[in-house]
Amino acid sequence: MKNIKFALRCCVASLSFSAMVALTPRLAMADEPIKGGVLHLVAPFGTALTSLDPHKTYESQDLVVSKAFHRSLYDWDSSSNKPVLELAESVSVSPDGKTFTYKLRDNVFFHNGRKMTADDVIWSYTRIADPAIQSPGVTNIEPIEGASDVVAGKAKTISGLKKIDDLTFSVTYASFADPASLLFDGSTSILPREEVEKPDFATHPVGLGPFVFVEHVEGSSIKGKRFDKYFKPGLPYADAVNFIITDDYSAMDVAFRAGEVDATVLSEDAYVLYGADAELSKRLIEVPELFTRHMGLNTEKPPFDNVKVRQAINYAIDRDLVISKLLKNKAFKATGWLPPTSPAFDKNRAPYAYDPAKAKALLAEAGFSNGFEMEILVTDSTSGRGVVEAITPFLKAVGITVKMTIADGTVVAEAREKGTAMAWMRSAGTGPDPVSALRCFDSRVSRPACNTTAFKDPAFDAMLDQAATTQDEPARIEMLRKADAYIQDKAPVWFHNYNKGILAVQPWLHGVAAGNVTETAIIEVDDMWLNAEAPGRNKE
Amino acid sequence: MAMLLIRRLMQSAVTLLASILLIFVLFSVIPGSFVNSLGGDKRNIDAEFKARLQTELHIDEPVPQRFVRYMSGLLRGDLGKSFAMRRPVADILTERLPASLRLAVAATAFAMFLGVPLGFLAAARQGSWLDAGTMMLAISGLSIPAFWFGLLAMFLLSLELRWLPTFGYGHGSFVNLVLPAMTLGVAPMALIARTTRAAVLQTMSADYIRTARSKGASEARVVTGHMARNAFVLILTTIGLQFGSMLGGSVIVENLFSWPGIGALLTQSVSQRDIPLVQGCVLLIIAFFLTINTLVDMAYVIIDPRIRFR
Numbered sequence: 001m002k003n004i005k006f007a008l009r010c011c012v013a014s015l016s017f018s019a020m021v022a023l024t025p026r027l028a029m030a031d032e033p034i035k036g037g038v039l040h041l042v043a044p045f046g047t048a049l050t051s052l053d054p055h056k057t058y059e060s061q062d063l064v065v066s067k068a069f070h071r072s073l074y075d076w077d078s079s080s081n082k083p084v085l086e087l088a089e090s091v092s093v094s095p096d097g098k099t100f101t102y103k104l105r106d107n108v109f110f111h112n113g114r115k116m117t118a119d120d121v122i123w124s125y126t127r128i129a130d131p132a133i134q135s136p137g138v139t140n141i142e143p144i145e146g147a148s149d150v151v152a153g154k155a156k157t158i159s160g161l162k163k164i165d166d167l168t169f170s171v172t173y174a175s176f177a178d179p180a181s182l183l184f185d186g187s188t189s190i191l192p193r194e195e196v197e198k199p200d201f202a203t204h205p206v207g208l209g210p211f212v213f214v215e216h217v218e219g220s221s222i223k224g225k226r227f228d229k230y231f232k233p234g235l236p237y238a239d240a241v242n243f244i245i246t247d248d249y250s251a252m253d254v255a256f257r258a259g260e261v262d263a264t265v266l267s268e269d270a271y272v273l274y275g276a277d278a279e280l281s282k283r284l285i286e287v288p289e290l291f292t293r294h295m296g297l298n299t300e301k302p303p304f305d306n307v308k309v310r311q312a313i314n315y316a317i318d319r320d321l322v323i324s325k326l327l328k329n330k331a332f333k334a335t336g337w338l339p340p341t342s343p344a345f346d347k348n349r350a351p352y353a354y355d356p357a358k359a360k361a362l363l364a365e366a367g368f369s370n371g372f373e374m375e376i377l378v379t380d381s382t383s384g385r386g387v388v389e390a391i392t393p394f395l396k397a398v399g400i401t402v403k404m405t406i407a408d409g410t411v412v413a414e415a416r417e418k419g420t421a422m423a424w425m426r427s428a429g430t431g432p433d434p435v436s437a438l439r440c441f442d443s444r445v446s447r448p449a450c451n452t453t454a455f456k457d458p459a460f461d462a463m464l465d466q467a468a469t470t471q472d473e474p475a476r477i478e479m480l481r482k483a484d485a486y487i488q489d490k491a492p493v494w495f496h497n498y499n500k501g502i503l504a505v506q507p508w509l510h511g512v513a514a515g516n517v518t519e520t521a522i523i524e525v526d527d528m529w530l531n532a533e534a535p536g537r538n539k540e
Numbered sequence: 541m542a543m544l545l546i547r548r549l550m551q552s553a554v555t556l557l558a559s560i561l562l563i564f565v566l567f568s569v570i571p572g573s574f575v576n577s578l579g580g581d582k583r584n585i586d587a588e589f590k591a592r593l594q595t596e597l598h599i600d601e602p603v604p605q606r607f608v609r610y611m612s613g614l615l616r617g618d619l620g621k622s623f624a625m626r627r628p629v630a631d632i633l634t635e636r637l638p639a640s641l642r643l644a645v646a647a648t649a650f651a652m653f654l655g656v657p658l659g660f661l662a663a664a665r666q667g668s669w670l671d672a673g674t675m676m677l678a679i680s681g682l683s684i685p686a687f688w689f690g691l692l693a694m695f696l697l698s699l700e701l702r703w704l705p706t707f708g709y710g711h712g713s714f715v716n717l718v719l720p721a722m723t724l725g726v727a728p729m730a731l732i733a734r735t736t737r738a739a740v741l742q743t744m745s746a747d748y749i750r751t752a753r754s755k756g757a758s759e760a761r762v763v764t765g766h767m768a769r770n771a772f773v774l775i776l777t778t779i780g781l782q783f784g785s786m787l788g789g790s791v792i793v794e795n796l797f798s799w800p801g802i803g804a805l806l807t808q809s810v811s812q813r814d815i816p817l818v819q820g821c822v823l824l825i826i827a828f829f830l831t832i833n834t835l836v837d838m839a840y841v842i843i844d845p846r847i848r849f850r
Contacts, residue, residue: 050624050625136578218632251706407571408811410571449586
């Protein structure tokens with residue numbers, strides 16, 4: 001599913017410090033970038049990296065740092081809000097729209113000094129499809145013609161991948177597909193075979209990125225030094241990068257205030273504190289995440305098989321109050337499934353109003369004038385348990401009694417995917433590709449694959465199919481907006497919010513790009529630079 | 541002595557075996573599996589991919605079959621392969637153990653070098669302000685949660701005074717070690733201080749101390765030659781138990797300070813349901829505890845030969 005890629009990407013993007021790069025001009029100031037220094041960043045999604053082999057990792061945490069060492073065929077461009085060619089200088093499309101011929105750049109080198117060729121791209125994609133590798137990137141490669149045979153162990157090579165010369169190759173898809181959205185993710189990085197086949201590749205990665213791997217202290221830090229043969233002239237600016245691996249927001253806060261890290265992500269509480277500080281508040285960057293926080297409703301379990309009950313829940317809760325009081329405004333209220341950074345987001349659409357009377361009326365129409373009891377499965381977090389505690393009184397007011405069950409993420413996921421849960425709180429990846437995001441309500445998509453609410457509506461499936469095969473972009477976007485509005489109306493979830501990622505940036509850290517900020521823009525550490533006052537210019 | 545050691549080792553082996561069985565059964569019955577942890581709270585992993593992974597990792601096999609597979613590997617010295625990291629568990633533990641040991645030794649040293657003198661002082665000045673202050677400190681040290689103490693220490697020493705780095709391993713350098721060692725060592729320090737005080741007070745009133753004094757032995761001789769040696773059996777027990785439990789007790793501290801030890805690894809592997817890695821971590825923690833306990837038992841015999849005959 002494209003969702004994997006997108007959600008991963010979003011997660012990485014949303015809070016990755018590279019986001020600063022694409023940020024406000026006021027941060028970049030008028031100075032010319034200065035070379036040198038060591039970037040001190042944080043990989044904030046976990047206590048360890050799972051793998052340094054980008055083909056073998058599922059974790060957002062790994063992809064935060066992977067961008068420093070690896071590159072894919074495409075990359076996300078924040079200014080145009082779409083994937084753009086990265087390792088190739090051009091691509092041509094066959095008349096049937098299924099074959100894409102790429103001309104690779106002639107100046108792309110691996111960290112071992114060897115020039116990248118078409119063989120490397122083909123080998124990398126074939127490796128991802130190899131079942132022995134168990135690569136999560138396989139879903140991005142599988143649409144290529146013949147890839148499913150490799151995945152099934154019936155073939156060793158992908159018939160849809162053809163080398164034309166050392167710098168030219170073609171990709172043929174089995175059916176209509178968008179390679180840009182499939183091949184920009186870190187899990188499709190291009191790797192050098194001779195290095196991957198060495199036994200220590202998983203601990204000593206070699207890639208095409210702006211920094212050469214230096215050292216990984218498992219569970220603590222990972223370092224890289226500037227790659228002088230990086231294909232983007234003059235980049236990276238910094239001599240080295242050092243990621244501290246942690247998910248402790250309190251420690252990140254202290255380290256940021258002490259000037260030990262150049263940027264950090266903020267929790268809800270820290271957002272309030274930083275916002276109230278005259279100095280710190282000047283350098284806060286708010287990024288709408290490509291996630292939609294919601295309460296999933298199992299549409300196969302009564303009473304949620306009744307659309308009126310689902311709509312009633314959406315009318316019953318004052319989401320503005322929850323966002324302002326509980327989440328300290330570190331969220332944007334949800335008006336549908338697609339978030340503001342999605343190209344199909346409809347900024348004119350209104351969210352469900354807080355209307356308890358209407359909620360009661362809908363419940364009465366559905367035959368639940370005396371209400372009912374519902375169990376909500378949550379994780380022990382602000383966005384899980386905290387939100388359910390906050391919405392319980394609202395639901396009680398319309399007659400719905402909430403029974404909250406707290407479990408860890410794995411247990412919630414299992415219950416959701418098996419269909420045993422009645423309702424659950426979740427933050428789902430919903431971008432950047434709106435078709436993939438909306439497929440989570442496609443009748444033909446299984447629960448484990450994405451359709452966790454088991455929503456079934458042939459009319460919606462048809463709308464989505466039509467949008468997916470429409471090549472005229474404005475028409476396609478319009479169709480997707482309608483599909484999103486349809487889902488909002490059918491309410492298979494309680495639409496809560498789109499999380500607001502908050503980045504606090506030190507005054508000495510600068511980026512280069514200005515313009516639109518989308519969380520997927522980020523991750524580019526090569527554009528970051530430190531001014532003369534940066535502590536990172538004087539220490540390792 | 542040899543018999544004692546053999547008896548201890550046999551007891552340890554039984555404990556270890558029971559622990560292995562318990563961990564295995566527990567992780568087999570609790571809900572949630574590794575493949576579901578991949579989806580996490582935000583992502584969707586392709587259903588076919590999950591199914592394939594489940595089969596390849598033998599997750600869908602019956603529990604007895606998995607147990608036999610695990611035990612046969614264990615008997616060959618093979619702890620299995622981490623589901624998430626795709627590397628041998630033994631290799632991962634070998635990489636992480638030095639950091640944990642370094643932290644455990646430093647925290648124990650901190651606890652011992654501060655706790656023992658404080659306990660002695662408190663006992664020597666029983667009923668004085670020094671005694672009251674020391675015991676207040678000890679109770680505070682035992683009561684404050686490690687993460688809270690760590691944050692306060694971070695705030696003071698890293699942010700306000702800028703003496704120490706907030707977090708990170710820094711190749712185990714002294715400046716990086718101080719904060720986590722203090723945080724991990726503060727509760728054992730308090731316990732050791734209290735134990736030392738109690739042990740010394742008990743010894744001070746013993747007949748042989750009065751005898752030593754009446755024979756005209758100097759106070760230094762009484763304290764070091766008679767009092768300390770006898771009190772030390774109890775103190776050593778406390779220190780040994782505290783040191784033995786540090787590998788498992790460092791989970792919060794290692795996470796807070798980005799310390800690359802076994803504790804942080806255990807947290808991560810539990811949340812990922814990486815069962816081989818969890819089993820490896822727990823096995824190591826238990827083995828470490830049992831080893832230290834056995835060594836402490838051996839040390840008793842050396843310090844106080846009477847124990848041998850009990």
